[in-house]
Amino acid sequence: MHMPAPDARIMDLKSQLAARLRQVMAADAVIDAEAETRAYECDGLSAYKCPPLLAVLPSSTREVADVLRICHDMGVPVVPRGAGTSLAGGAMPTADCVILGVARLNAVLEIDTADRLIRVQTGRTNLSVTGAVEADGFFYAPDPSSQLACAIAGNIAMNSGGAHCLKYGVTTNNLLGVTMVLMDGTVVELGGGHLDAAGLDLLGVVCGSEGQLGVVTEATLRILAKPEGARPVLIGFDSNAVAGACVSDIIKAGVLPVAIEFMDRPCIEACEAFAKAGYPDCEALLIVEVEGSDAEIDHQLGLISQIARRHNPVEIREAQDADQAARIWLGRKSAFGAMGQINDYMCLDGTIPVSELPRVLDHIRALSQEYGLDVANVFHAGDGNMHPLILYNANMPGQLETCEAMGAAILKLCVEVGGCLTGEHGVGIEKRDLMHVQFDPVDLTAQMAVKDVFDPRWLLNPAKVFPLDASAQHRAA
Amino acid sequence: MHRRNTGRPEAALEALPPNLRDIFGKKKMMTPQTEDDVAQMVRDAQGPLRVRGGDTRGVMSEGDTLSTAGLSGMTLYEPGALTLVVRAGTPMTDVEAALAAENQRLAFEPLDHRVLLGTTGTPTIGGAVAVNAAGPRRIQVGACRDHLLGVRFVDGGGQIIKNGGRVMKNVTGYDLVKLLAGSHGTLGVLTEVSLKVLPQPERTATLTAHVADAGAAVALMSQALGSAFDVTGAAALQEDGGFRVFVRLEGFDASVRYRAGRLRDALRLDDGDDPWAELRDVAVLRHHAGVVRVSVRPSQAPQVLARLDDDVAVQMDWGGGLIWLGGDDATALLRAAQAVCAxxxxxxxxIKGDFASPRFQPEPAAVAAISAGLRAKFDPRGILNPGVMG
Incomplete structure (x- = not known):
């Protein structure tokens, strides 16, 4: 992974820039001491680190606008940062950039259960949005695994998903409006309490634009009434192909579970060793969760079990109560922790058509042998969003590179079978140089044209998403 | 540039002075059979193009007509993956029939404009995408844009561009899919679209009640939508000086019976007949010369209506978030509604009528500048349906 060389002209502006920023915000909101900027040197993709020139923590949309206007004036790149949990390097700094963190923008601005919406500042964490409306019987649906820590700002930037999006959709399907500051300091409102755009759907293109079009400071989010209850069924199979066929049959039967999670043998074994959830000894395991009243849940779980039985399952375990449900989820929820116990790992995020599941898993197994690295698969099977975890040892020279090469091979495979490079983590720097695998130059140019309009000087998070050679001319403009 | 939309393109022609009628009447009709043909025709275009699917919305713009009718047929349908890839000019009836055979459907419930506008023609899937169609189920499953997984289109420079794909979860690069949905053919000519489809429900139930006024109607719909019972429709029609509210439940038979029972008791509703096809097509306003569509925050619907003339005909949908207005003077109705929304x-x-002012609500300057900037990038010559979103 290569980043452009830092601009010496900008590096020389550091003290002047800090002084100007301190004129528009509290002194402690401008972080320029080297020991302190180091706190922002990376995000969740910790293999890559680079302390920023400066970091700022504005407390209002107004301050965000002031910061951006000053940086725009001085030609300084800005990297927006939510909670820094990106797995794709979306918030990774460059040495000549200002990190704009929204952590201090964490207020709830409005809750309206009659209109089924909440308005928050975007530094607020995902889980605390649900926390704010839970007592009223509502929740915010997108639930990325990092939901305890991740900020709504980052969710919007990456169009984050989660385990429950088969039924409820991802961030873009639950985002009603934003207050966004453009790079030149202009504040725009897109959407609001109404459901559709007045003209072009700009909100739709802003969501998932990885902090490259503007800094979103406030968001209006759709909240939903909590279902009466939810319970999973666990189904073990003796092959990945059979588990994949079962997923397809469940969907064809007209059942729409809120989640269908898939784990393969390496993942099952690691989780079992770590969490002792009592999973069956099998090749593939599905956890299928449905919602509703007790009777509705029983009915749906019955249908699912009936379909599963046609595929000769090793075991079917329907949760009868909350306790049994928690045990079923225990292993799945500790999957990433379990992997971390074994070794360093890289978590991929490609999506494939559900029908290609068995073929892709076989192919990944072959790649694992070819590259000599173990892979465990845990993913959202209902929507084809895979999360192969490649295990490697970061302290062993060359292993990170081997792991990255193998990751690239898996993602290319995802594209080849009709899928995509990233289902919910985003491109960032991690998948940036693979974009040409999925897109022709003309496709990338069309996307970059959007950035040209929102941020003509390419100062916002500039060296991400698009391969550097493809974006070179735009960035130089 | 202001467009007439009487529902009949030929009516707009007749309204022109004879010399202009002659010129417009002689415009070319192009029906490309392949995506490459579309690209070539756009590249070769010397003036504006009227980009058309089935022409059921009767919206006028000037120039040669570029019809997508020749781009028809399904590329891929995987019921087990809930995915459909289809060429843009495919008639909606073909799509619906193929899905119905697998007990599936397009969940966003695209409305058939022929009912409201009195147009002829064949609605196409591309047309539904171009207007971001969304029926009563919008409040639960979203609009067309929420089901659109990928697009292929030809931009104003004649380049073939793809975005998104055919998988449910995809955040690879910018989401031009959303940008194209609802762009009314002004950013590109859609050639192929991928959609998420959903199962047909086993049973549909409708619950209903008469309430005194718009405030009570919205309050009742909000209660239903805020319940745990997965309401998939909440609409209201004028009745005897008040409103008749309709609430829809869908799903497995036993589940719908259970939820209907709970809601019936909690909100004191009665069982009703199925009005949803008529609500979707806004059939109640079909005899009005002017029809305006208003999108607001649901709780503001009563305020919006209070500020309009008493004789305006009303259909509320989306729990109050979508208000259809009918009247005789289309322009006056539109101006009044846009003023309230401002x-x-x-x-x-x-939506329907002779409008002497822009049909779309003017956007704030900074937002309008972004939209104009995007149009200039995707259609530098300004030839794709110019003025249609003006």
Missing amino acids: DLGGHATG
């Missing part, structure tokens, strides 16, 4: 938020769009 105060309260939301927006009003002219």
